[in-house]
Amino acid sequence: MANTTHFSTKDRILGAAEELFAQHGFAGTSLRQVTSRADVNIAAVNYHFGSKENLVNEVFRRRMDDMTALRLSQLKTALEQHPGELRPVLAAFVEPALAMSQDRHGGGAFVRVVARAYAEKNDGLRKFLSDHYGHVLREFGKAIATCVPGLSKEELYWRLDFLAGALTYAMADFGLIKRPADVTEAAHRERAARELIRFAEAGIRAGN
Template identity: 65%
Template sequence: MTDEPPAVRIASPSFSTRERILGVAETLFARHGFAGASLRQVTAAAKVNLAAVNYHFGSKESLIEEVFRRRLDELNRQRLASLAVVQAGEPALEDVLDAFIRPALEQSMDAAGGTAFVRVLARAYAEHDERLRKFLSDNYGHVLREFATAFARLLPHLDKEELYWRLDIVAGALTYAMADFGMIKRKGDVTERSHRELAAAHLIRFAAAGLRAGS
């Protein structure tokens, strides 16, 4: 006996159906935006009916949130784990920046939708969706606050407002680097991983200089 309604019973297991919907939704939200991509488009591309989306997510808003949870839960777990490691010693500013930046660049390399999620993340910044912004703040704001505390200890010359301005700019530069649409393109003889390592090194060096600058 199963709790799943008959309309949702398809050949793939429930977990696979859920993941397929999330993957398709992520791609469509990246391409068309949250308002532009309809549930009808999602169900058609995922080859499921609307009942499947309602069963697994309940609403389009909840589906959008789960698209973010699927990536950001793991990203921020890695960030906090890296931060804990560097704080066990006497970290330099570059060490804390590495804990913040490197996991995000690693995720953008994920062959299973990493690039699409970067575009989805950019949409979250660009689209003025207060509900989504509140969701992100409520669920992931504590991670940014932990990093802000770590940065504040290393940058006592900056007051809170100035520090937050600079961290916002660092976060924006990180999103740009994750998207990989800048002037620096990967050369044919350079692996994707090597290219990302170079991006991380340049961004950490640049961000450290900006954070250390006099107020």
């Protein structure tokens, strides 16, 4: 029973922090607000996370670890079953991220947290993401380079950057295309993934 309490307290803190970071940003959210929203005391936050900076990092880790595992698993399958084909590689990058953004258990809030990370200069968070998830971009970079060998390394990383930005925009559902009332979220997400993958494929192959 103690184990369940341990995890539920930690998850409550992470969920509360995610919602507050989405609403107010990292600098604009205090630990006191987090403890109030999670209905815990400050000692619980210190016990589980040690510092606000580590709490920010763990909010990202909670979502990113699962998404990273799905991306790399799908990439492995793409390379084994469709060697040399670009579109399955791009699908492995795009589809798990869009699926995570539609997760009913806080996926939307996390996307807004990602948008905050782009807007706020948080060097500690950037280092954490680079240290823990930079290898994912490198793996996709290698796979794309195999499919489009004419790209220079600089061109490849420019285009991968643009893809990541477009994907974040699509995840946040900021665009002109809104889900029609008669279309399910899953169907809308599949259409968004399909269109983004086609767009990215054309962009990455441009001039090659």
